Amino acid sequence: GAVVSQHPSWVICKSGTSVKIECRSLDFQATTMFWYRQFPKQSLMLMATSNEGSKATYEQGVEKDKFLINHASLTLSTLTVTSAHPEDSSFYICSARGSGVDTQYFGPGTRLTVL
Amino acid sequence: GDSVTQMEGPVTLSEEAFLTINCTYTATGYPSLFWYVQYPGEGLQLLLKATKADDKGSNKGFEATYRKETTSFHLEKGSVQVSDSAVYFCALSVRGGGADGLTFGKGTHLIIQP
Numbered sequence: 001g002a003v004v005s006q007h008p009s010w011v012i013c014k015s016g017t018s019v020k021i022e023c024r025s026l027d028f029q030a031t032t033m034f035w036y037r038q039f040p041k042q043s044l045m046l047m048a049t050s051n052e053g054s055k056a057t058y059e060q061g062v063e064k065d066k067f068l069i070n071h072a073s074l075t076l077s078t079l080t081v082t083s084a085h086p087e088d089s090s091f092y093i094c095s096a097r098g099s100g101v102d103t104q105y106f107g108p109g110t111r112l113t114v115l
Numbered sequence: 116g117d118s119v120t121q122m123e124g125p126v127t128l129s130e131e132a133f134l135t136i137n138c139t140y141t142a143t144g145y146p147s148l149f150w151y152v153q154y155p156g157e158g159l160q161l162l163l164k165a166t167k168a169d170d171k172g173s174n175k176g177f178e179a180t181y182r183k184e185t186t187s188f189h190l191e192k193g194s195v196q197v198s199d200s201a202v203y204f205c206a207l208s209v210r211g212g213g214a215d216g217l218t219f220g221k222g223t224h225l226i227i228q229p
Contacts, residue, residue: 004158034216043119044204046216059216093158104217106151106159 002028004096006107013084014115021079021110023094029074030096034104035067038091050077084114117142121205121220128195129228136190136223138179138205146207148172148181148188149217153202162190162203200227 003026013019023033032051036044048064050056050071058064066088068080077096081088091111095104121138128134140146150162150172163172168183177192188205205220 036219041221043219043221044217046218049216095159103161108156108158 002026002096002098002105004030004094004105004107006092006094006110008110009108010111010113012113012115015085016083018080018082019084019112021081021092021094021112023077023079023096023107025075025096025098025105028096028098028105030077031074031099032097033071033077034095034097035069035077035079036093036095038093038109044093047079081112084112086114088112089114117146117207117209117218119205119207119218119220121203121223123221124224125226126223127226127228130197131194132227134190134192134195134199134225136203136205136225138188138190138220140186140188140205140207142186142207142209144209146209148179149206149208150177150179150188150190151204151206151219153204153222155201159204195225195227197227197229200225 005024007022035047038044047062048056048058050069052071052074056069071077091109093109095106097104119140147166149164151159152162153159163174165172165181171180179188179190202222202224204222206217
């Protein structure tokens with residue numbers, strides 16, 4: 001089946017720094033990628049949808065200047081958490097969908113801890 | 116707004132027991148419904164889906180029927196195995212057949228004991 005990877009799998013950073021998380025589709029071209037955030041014992045919350053070569057569409061309440069999303073190629077999307085603060089600590093999960101396919105394939109997630 | 120409510124776990128069963136995980140939803144449109152499974156250390160995997168009322172999704176012995184009248188999509192399996200231990204997420208999409216962002220339930224941790 002289709003495989004999606006994320007890097008890093010976990011990251012610890014200091015408050016005020018920026019962190020970049022990569023999401024890659026390994027064996028298919030992802031025309032659309034999604035970024036989700038999951039708090040402990042909570043459901044996944046959609047943050048944004050990105051189409052290759054276009055600006056991301058953010059969900060209501062998600063700060064686009066804080067969570068920068070780039071989808072510059074058909075196999076890579078990045079999420080950059082700028083000026084991270086402890087409240088940004090969370091589990092970030094991406095998913096990818098190919099052209100003409102209605103199934104999303106999920107990455108294993110990235111655990112971000114901001115000190 | 117759209118939301119999904121599923122029973123909270125952990126749910127602990129013995130091997131070969133019958134499984135039901137309840138899921139109900141509210142949606143502004145006519146949603147597609149999904150069950151995803153997450154095994155330890157892995158990403159979410161699509162288990163089954165249904166795109167219209169009375170459709171039954173099935174996979175690996177699991178089944179769920181799209182019930183519009185009760186806004187439910189309960190997951191069932193007749194005889195569970197230890198390998199079914201995982202976290203199960205019910206989800207919906209109102210903008211297409213899974214083509215757009217998903218709204219998830221909180222997840223149900225299933226533990227199957229030998």
